[in-house]
Amino acid sequence: MQGVIARTEGTDMKVDVGVVGPPDLVSVVEQVAAREYPLLSVHSFAYQNEAKAVDLVRSGRGSVDAWLFTGIIPYTLAQEAGVLDRPATYISYTGASLYRVLVGLLARGLDTEHVSIDTLERDQVVEAFRDAALPVDGVKVLEYRRGRDSARFADFHRAAARGNPRTVAITCVRSVYEALSGDVETIRLSPAVASVRAALRTVVLSCVGRVSADAQVVLGFVDLSDPDPELPDDVSALAGSVFSVHQGRYVLVTTRGVLEESSNGFQHLPLLSQLARRHLWAHVGLGVGRSAAEAEALARHALARCRSVGPFSAVVSLGTGSDIVLAEPEKEQKPDGPVPLLVAARRSGLSRATLGRLKTMLESHEEEGVTAGDVAAALEIEPRSARRTLKRLERAGVAQPIGRVLAGTTGRPPTIYRIRLE
Known part of the structure; x- marks a missing residue:
């Protein structure tokens, strides 16, 4: 490569x-x-x-x-x-850049009622003018389309100026600015810093997608109370890359297999405990996807979920419509205590309604443990789905394997689980 x-x-x-x-x-x-x-x-x-x-x-x-x-x-x-x-x-050149120019025109006492603008979409232009409380009737826009080059833009501005000599030309193209200078009042539009930042991030994530093309990508946003020079050392256990995108905001890149192993099957994240010792808050939103773009979208969703969980939290979004909340460092559940439904739902990604049906089944169940068959009957799902449900509960620290059914079975004996819900 x-x-x-x-x-x-x-x-x-x-x-x-x-x-x-x-x-x-x-x-x-x-x-x-x-x-x-x-x-x-x-x-x-x-x-x-x-x-x-x-x-x-x-x-x-x-x-x-x-x-x-x-x-x-x-x-x-x-x-x-x-x-x-x-x-x-x-x-990309946005309406925010144009708004800044309009404020400058007003400050200089120049005409803002007769303006010609190239490259930008007309909707962007109209929005910027309305935000500045300026009329749009005299504004002419030539949007960028394939085949429209700098010469075409320059001709457009000259035609607008011939129609009204007070017209101010606003261009996104340096060669157009130079061609018009001296003939038409011209202002060159520059991209906003936010647009530059977004474009740089797009480039990085595109490259990440190529690096991880051979594995399921995990992209994570790490949001901290302060910049953290020790973070690259902390993520070494994830065998991943980390880079800063803003003050206190980092992007983490690894693969699903590594994350699953280091988090003990999406149960807890040692990185979170390390961050909790140094920060006022630490949110880690992790997205698992088949491409960098998909993983990024899931990671943003996971990060937003983190903020509703608590000051120190990590959420994994697998793209299946459910999230897994990893154990918080100061709130890791004791093995023998029951887990409240809300906490169990957050950790496992299962709905409270599903967990409520399980709890009802447990209250009437005479045996100490349950099998996938019991769960399948209670939730009216296939045995395979029931086994996956029990695995998710196990990873969330809600279910614990305590043995196998040995009598009266053929093939692989079913696992017996103790489920702790309150």
């Missing part, structure tokens, strides 16, 4: 990203990456005109793991030329 994340050192994943765009925007990306993605190595591929983007990509294909373009036009040119053979994306 040469050229695509072929390097990992310890728990730190190294990603070389080639950034293609005008020098000033490439510099912005470098600053954001240095501040928030210290494990990224940014390589500058700056141009004076986007027409040079294809040649720059051709020249640097052997030196980077992924490409990030500062706009959609150079990205599309490279894509159509067939030179993109590894993860690539571009920075």
Whole structure:
């Protein structure tokens, strides 16, 4: 897998990203990456005109793991030329960037009723103008579409200015800005830092997907009260990579087999106990998916669930419509005590209604333990599903194997479980 994340050192994943765009925007990306993605190595591929983007990509294909373009036009040119053979994306220009420009126009006393804007979607433009309480009747928009290049955008702005000399041109393209300067009042739109950050994260996650293509991916968001330089050492047991995405927010990457083993079958997470000793809160949301994108979506869901569980919590989302809450460090259940229904539901991912039916069955059950057959009858499910249910309860610390049924059975004897619910 040469050229695509072929390097990992310890728990730190190294990603070389080639950034293609005008020098000033490439510099912005470098600053954001240095501040928030210290494990990224940014390589500058700056141009004076986007027409040079294809040649720059051709020249640097052997030196980077992924490409990030500062706009959609150079990205599309490279894509159509067939030179993109590894993860690539571009920075999106949003209504937030336009809103910032509109505030600047008002501060300078320039006309905001007659404006021509390229690249952005019209809905984004209308929303930004309404947020600024500005009329939109005199606003002209030429959205980006394939085949619309800088010359087409420049002609659009000139036509708008001929219709009304007070028109202000707002462009996302440096070459358009330079072509119009001196003829039309022109402002160049720059992407918001949030857009740069999101694009960098997309590049990293795309590379993670390639690294873990041979296994079920586990991607986790670790949200801490403070930045933690010791975290890479803590995750060594997970044989994973970890990198910072923001102050106190980290992304963890590993595989399902490693996570399942280190958490004793999704029962508890030693990492959480280590974090609890150093932080005011620690939330670990883990998503298990068949791709990095799927795992990321599940991890975000799991992290949101963590916040409702408690200050120190870890949740695994398996993508089956249920979550597993791992034992909290200060609240790990004693082996002999019964487990409340709410706690059991959180840990096992089973519904309270299902656990309530089990509890009703246990109260009328004369024997000390139950088998998968008993559970299947109580819940009206297949024996195979009942065995899976008991395994989930075992991993959650709610059920404990205490023996096997030896008399009157053929084949593998059924396991007897003690289930502790209150």
